[in-house]
Amino acid sequence: MHRQRSYSRAAEQLGLTQPAVSAQIRQLELALGQPLFNYAGKTLHTLPAADTLAHSAREIFGQLSRLEMNLSDINGKISGELNIAAVSSAQYVVPYLLARFRAHYPEVHVRLKVCNRRQAPRATHGTAG
Structure with missing residues (x-):
C-alpha cells in the first residue's frame, strides 16, 4: 500500500x-x-x-x-532469500546462472526482477512490488 x-x-x-x-x-x-x-x-x-x-x-x-x-x-x-534485479538484456543469461545456484543452494528462495537500468538500483528493495 x-x-x-x-x-x-x-x-x-x-x-x-x-x-x-x-x-x-x-x-x-x-x-x-x-x-x-x-x-x-x-x-x-x-x-x-x-x-x-x-x-x-x-x-x-x-x-x-x-x-x-x-x-x-x-x-x-545456506537458506534465506536472494533478491536480484537484472536489466532486460541479461534476462537470457541470468536464468541459467540461477539454475546452477539453486542446484547448490536449494534452501535459498530466489526472486528475479527484470527491469531497465534506471529501475535496477531500487528494484530489490522490497521487490515483490
Missing part, C-alpha cells in the same frame, strides 16, 4: 479486493490510533505515520531475514 500509493494497485498485487485492503488499513489505523493515508481528490498521500510504519516494517523483516540466515549458519546450511 505504502509503495503502491493506491488501494487498488495494492489489492491487485496482494490478490485481494480493494474493499478488503481498505478495511485492513482502517483496522491498522484504529490499532495505531492515527491515520496513515489521506486522499486529496483522487491522489493518495502518505502521512508521517505511514512512512514511520513502513520504515519499521522494513527493519523488522530485515531482522527476521538476518535471524534466518544466522540460524542457517549454525545448522551448516
